[in-house]
Amino acid sequence: MLKSGVSFLRFQNITLSCSNKSYTLLHCQTLSISMAPHVLIFPLPMQGPVNCMLKLAELLCLSGISVTVLNTDHIQRTLLRHTNVLSRFSRYPNFHFQTISDGLPHDHPRSSERFLEVCEGMRTVTEPAFREMMVSGCFSSKSASPVTVIIPDGSFSFALDVAEEIQIPLIYFETVSPCALWTYLCLPKLIEAGEVPFNGNDLDVLIRSVPGTETFLRRRDLPGFYRIDNLANHVMQIIMNEAQHVPRAYGVIINTFDELDASILVHMRNLCPNIYCIGPLHTLHKNRLAVASKTTTLKQQSDVSNSLWEENRTCLSWLDMQPAKSVVYVSIGSMARMTVDQFFEIWQGLVNSGKPFLWVQRPGSVLGEYDDSQVPQNLVDETKQRGFIATWVPQEEVLAHPAIGGFLTHGGWNSTMESIMEGVPMICWPFYVDQQVNSRFVSEVWKVGIDIKDTCDRVIIEKAVNDLIHVKRDEFIRSVKPLAESGAQSVAQDGSSYMDLNRLVEDVKSMNL
Numbered sequence: 034m035l036k037s038g039v040s041f042l043r044f045q046n047i048t049l050s051c052s053n054k055s056y057t058l059l060h061c062q063t064l065s066i067s068m069a070p071h072v073l074i075f076p077l078p079m080q081g082p083v084n085c086m087l088k089l090a091e092l093l094c095l096s097g098i099s100v101t102v103l104n105t106d107h108i109q110r111t112l113l114r115h116t117n118v119l120s121r122f123s124r125y126p127n128f129h130f131q132t133i134s135d136g137l138p139h140d141h142p143r144s145s146e147r148f149l150e151v152c153e154g155m156r157t158v159t160e161p162a163f164r165e166m167m168v169s170g171c172f173s174s175k176s177a178s179p180v181t182v183i184i185p186d187g188s189f190s191f192a193l194d195v196a197e198e199i200q201i202p203l204i205y206f207e208t209v210s211p212c213a214l215w216t217y218l219c220l221p222k223l224i225e226a227g228e229v230p231f232n233g234n235d236l237d238v239l240i241r242s243v244p245g246t247e248t249f250l251r252r253r254d255l256p257g258f259y260r261i262d263n264l265a266n267h268v269m270q271i272i273m274n275e276a277q278h279v280p281r282a283y284g285v286i287i288n289t290f291d292e293l294d295a296s297i298l299v300h301m302r303n304l305c306p307n308i309y310c311i312g313p314l315h316t317l318h319k320n321r322l323a324v325a326s327k328t329t330t331l332k333q334q335s336d337v338s339n340s341l342w343e344e345n346r347t348c349l350s351w352l353d354m355q356p357a358k359s360v361v362y363v364s365i366g367s368m369a370r371m372t373v374d375q376f377f378e379i380w381q382g383l384v385n386s387g388k389p390f391l392w393v394q395r396p397g398s399v400l401g402e403y404d405d406s407q408v409p410q411n412l413v414d415e416t417k418q419r420g421f422i423a424t425w426v427p428q429e430e431v432l433a434h435p436a437i438g439g440f441l442t443h444g445g446w447n448s449t450m451e452s453i454m455e456g457v458p459m460i461c462w463p464f465y466v467d468q469q470v471n472s473r474f475v476s477e478v479w480k481v482g483i484d485i486k487d488t489c490d491r492v493i494i495e496k497a498v499n500d501l502i503h504v505k506r507d508e509f510i511r512s513v514k515p516l517a518e519s520g521a522q523s524v525a526q527d528g529s530s531y532m533d534l535n536r537l538v539e540d541v542k543s544m545n546l
Contacts, residue, residue, distance in 0.1 A: 069127075070181045070545050071099040073172055074206075075163075077186035078105040078135055078143070078151065080367035081447050082208040084339040085288060087118070088318040089184070089206065089311070094125040095325050096538040101128075101172070101180070105135040105159070107143055111341045118339065124331055131171070134158050144397050148368070149267060160191045167195050174199070181545035184286065187214070190274035193282055202283040202544050204309075204537075210446040211287050211294040212246075212474050213467030215301055216255055219243045220276050229255075230262045236487070244300045253487055254473035257465045280304050283544075286537065288312035288450060290523035290530045293516060296478070309537045310523075310530055313450045315429060317524040317534065341367065342425035348391055349430060351421045355389050358438035358506075361498055362431055362457075364393035365443040369464035373401040375489040379441075379462075380412055382494025388438075388502055389419040393426055432457055439501035440482075441494075444468040449475065456517045458482045458509035460497045462489070481513040 072093055076086040083104070090100045104112070109132045112118050122128045136154025137143070143151055166172045172180040180201065185192040187207035196203035207214050216223075219242055223229040226242040236253035243250055252260075258268045279285060284307035291298065291310055302308055311317060325331045338344060352360060361383065365371065371379070376399045383390045416422065428448070431437060432455040440452045444461040449471050452459050459482030461472030469486055476484035483497045501509065523530040 069097075069099055070541050071101070071178055072182045072184055072541060073101050073103060073180040075103045075183065075185035075189060075192060076108075076206075077188055077208070078108045078155075079148075080341050081445055082186050082206075083108055083112070083341070084447060085208045085314055086184075086186075086206060087339045088314050089286070090128065091122070091125070092311075092318060092321055092534060093538065093541070094122075094128050095321055097127070098538065098541055099127040099178070100125075101131050101178075103131050103133055103163075105155075106132045107135055107137070107139075108341070112339070115340055115343050116338045121337065133162055133166070144368075152267065152271070163192065164195050164198075167199055182541050187279055187285070188271055188275055190271075190278040193278045197281075204284045204286060204541075205279055205282045206286040207279070208288060208446065209467040210449070210471050210474075211289050211297045211301065212478075213256060213446075213470040214279075214287070215245070215297050216243055216250075216259075216470055217272050218276050218279065218301065218304055220259075220272055223259075224264065229259050230264065231260065236260075245296050249477045250470075250473060254469055256467065256469055257463075283307065284309060284537075284540070286311060288314045288446065290520050290528075292519040292523065292529075293453070293479070309533045311534045311537065312530055313454050313520045313524065315447070315451060316454055316520060317530055320524050338427065340425065340427075342395065344425050344427045345423040346427060348421055348423050348426050349434065352391065352431070352434045352436040355436040357435050359389055359502070360434075360436045361386070361388050361390045361439050361441055361502065362437050363390055363441040364426075364428065364448070365395075365398060365462070365464065366445045366448060367395065369443040369445075369468075370398055370400050371489070373399060373403050376403075377412075378489050378491045379494055380416075381409075382491040383420070383441075383498065384412055384415040385491060385495040386498035386502075388498055391421045391423070391426070391431065391437075394422055394424060396424060438506070439498065441498070444472040444475065446471060450520075453479070453481060453513060453516050454520050456510065456513050458501050458506070458513060460485060460494075460501055462486065479512060479516060481509055481516065 074086050074090050076082040087102065090102050093100050109130060135151055136158030137151060167180065169175060183192055183196050183201065183203045184206050185203065187205040193203050220229065222242045228240055228242050231252055236251060238252050239247065240250045240252060240255065241247055258266070258272070261269065285305050286309045289310050289312040298308065298310070363383065383392070429451055432440065432451050437457055439460065440457050441460040441462065442448045442452065444463040446467055449459070459475055461475050461482055461484050463469045463472045463486050472484040472486050475482040483500060485493055485497055522528050525531060
């Protein structure tokens, strides 16, 4: 299959510059000799999904499958600005990038508070453009390189409608956590049971219509957009469409491993029987690249970044000078935000804890403005002594550093998985999407951290940091260590995630026979 896949792409490069007559002749010849699959991967235009899907793309390329990643123009420009992604993927003759408009002008902000505008642009411009690409354009059966399998983000319900129209299989990649995805899939049941929208303002009422979570999941632990009264809200409609479309797909790819999410997967498989658990994806990706570097001509690359921001690597040298397990790493991810007041509460709590800290302050992460005169002098002085502030860092390397003792996080799924695999306990301060659910599982199910959702107080921050680094550290380590070991076993040869990736590859290869 690898040889036919490479032949297929060489043919594509030749035919792009040929006349119509030559193109037709070669096209017919290639169809008769090549059975190589061609997968189209279509990420949601956000840091987390793009990072995951590029890792999946490389894993499929290593398996001899032809892959095209369809990014929005804005995401592709940003990747090219901050990473070596083109040179990295140039190693694979069976890989291509393609771009599509997100419907917004080049200079339009894509920040989290404007993301609904991105959604609207995609609805009006991207969706019809995608359909044209698949039905009659560059990915259609009429093209030189027809797509045989679509792997889009789970929120792209329109992609399944197109796939069904042209009769090719679609496998969703859900880059949110399984526990949050399960609340999405249960949304129709939650509405039918009258649990959503909420009746009253008590957020500590237990939720009864999400099987497997009845004893601990509260209203406040559901995704934040479940707190609204209007079910016609655009975000709620996206989730409802997702709940209806995902079970209709050929399968669902999830970044988890069986041991971590067994209590959820047992219920989810009743609705979506064909689930590929290929997590922890970042660890599986590293392992497969390491094996490929030993068994093929591919050289292992040390700089593997899919970041949409420039990474400050000098923080690693700073960490080298800190005592083992002493530093609190603080990051609220690529989209979460805080107010100026919350910013100062977190800062004061970190300083009051007396612990060294590495804080990622992403541009646009603080809503509102403040000037230096508003910053208490003790914060300035203490931060100079034992703090390091950066706009963005190589997170996987930071969490793996021996100086890191804890992670104050927004609780995004990639961050949660990376933290668990490095044995780093967490303080979760969630913002939106899957983060509210994740933080509850961190504290109540896996018991690897502290959930401080819906609060932002310096006293709470200080206590949580001290609990994480000292008071409850042994307790958290006892919980996180076996999870990290299970995750490592799952991606080792014959592990559950290793085998699920193999099954995915074989299924993709068989779909165009």
